Amino acid sequence: MRILDRYFTRLFLVRFVVLLFGIASLVSLLDFLAQGDEVVEKAVGSPVAEIVRYLLLRTPDIVSRSIPFAVLIATLITLSGLQRHSELTAMKSFGLSQLRMMMALVPVAVLVAVPQFWIDSAFVPSSIAKLRAWGVGDYRPVAAADETGFIWARQGQDVVRFSRATAEGLFDVVVFRRDPNGRLVEQVEAPRARATADGWQLEEVTVSRPDNPMPSHHDVWQWRGGPDRSILQSLSAYPREMSFSELLHFVRDPGMGSSPPYLYQFWLHKKLAVPVATVLIVFLAVPLVQGFDRRGGAALVIAAGIALGFVFFSFDGIVIALGEAGLLPPALAAWAPTVAFAAIAGSIALRHETL
Helix, strand or coil: CHHHHHHHHHHHHHHHHHHHHHHHHHHHHHHHHHHHHHHHHCCCCCHHHHHHHHHHHHHHHHHHHHHHHHHHHHHHHHHHHHHHCCHHHHHHHCCCCHHHHHHHCHHHHHHHHHHHHHHHHHHHHHHHHHHHHHCCCCCCCCCCECCCCCEEEEECCEEEEECEEECCEEEEEEEEEECCCCCEEEEEEEEEEEEECCEEEEEEEEEEECCEEEEEEEEEEEECCCCCHHHHHHHCCCHHHCCHHHHHHHHHCCCEECCCHHHHHHHHHHHHHHHHHHHHHHHHHHHHHHCCCCCCHHHHHHHHHHHHHHHHHHHHHHHHHHHHCCCCCHHHHHHHHHHHHHHHHHHHHHHHHHC
């Protein structure tokens, strides 16, 4: 059985790597054809260097999105080849069940799902953040900023607005302090805020209150309820572009953030559901391939698998839109396509075993 596991893994990985490279290269080329002119126009130094920089920054997101397609096609090609050469028939004649064939693909699924989660959580957020700071192509700093460029965030009962966040601190800060009923009780304005050991220190502060027509002025003001310095960059990022740990931080503290709490919950679940869906793609191929006749079945199974994959990705896109709009509960919107995909795989496998 270990020999069989290694055999499946070797056949799959060769095809997967080739297909992933081909799909990612094609998508990168199309993306560059669409955005290349703007990249060259905004080039500060050598245009060639800026083009290479743009392609490198786009690579993590393109690879992450290409992995499910590469997994689907690579698995279908691998198993169809085994079926065409009667290898699957020989395995079944020795008593190898369909479930055991699925288990033989477990190493393959793990080798794909774990790096996919790692890329999506570690590399994609940082690369997109750099692209948004660059402001090239479709990546502009629009996630949490208004039309004037200010960034808005929640901090418990308070609402915070600032123009930018750097290693030196926050700039053009306005803190709208509210009571539990949401009424404004105090407005604190400062051109700068510097991080301290126990919070933030606002400089050249103006404090206004609704019950006092005359604002008060202070050289410094201790702001102990300010945002955590470790998540300042996350405040101006869209939840999909955050790492798993950043999303977990906002979910655990629903009083903080620049987006509605349900968005952080939805994308936290989605970060987990995407690798699981990739694993299910691998498992679905086994009953799908065996459901077709050996002669002339390779083209049919690949076409059927690709069609089923596009149906899944289209359904997933629709559910994502509903989840982001808040029309579905976050967990349901994130896991519904994966659960539906698992039901389809299970029904195909059960039908094959019944026949």
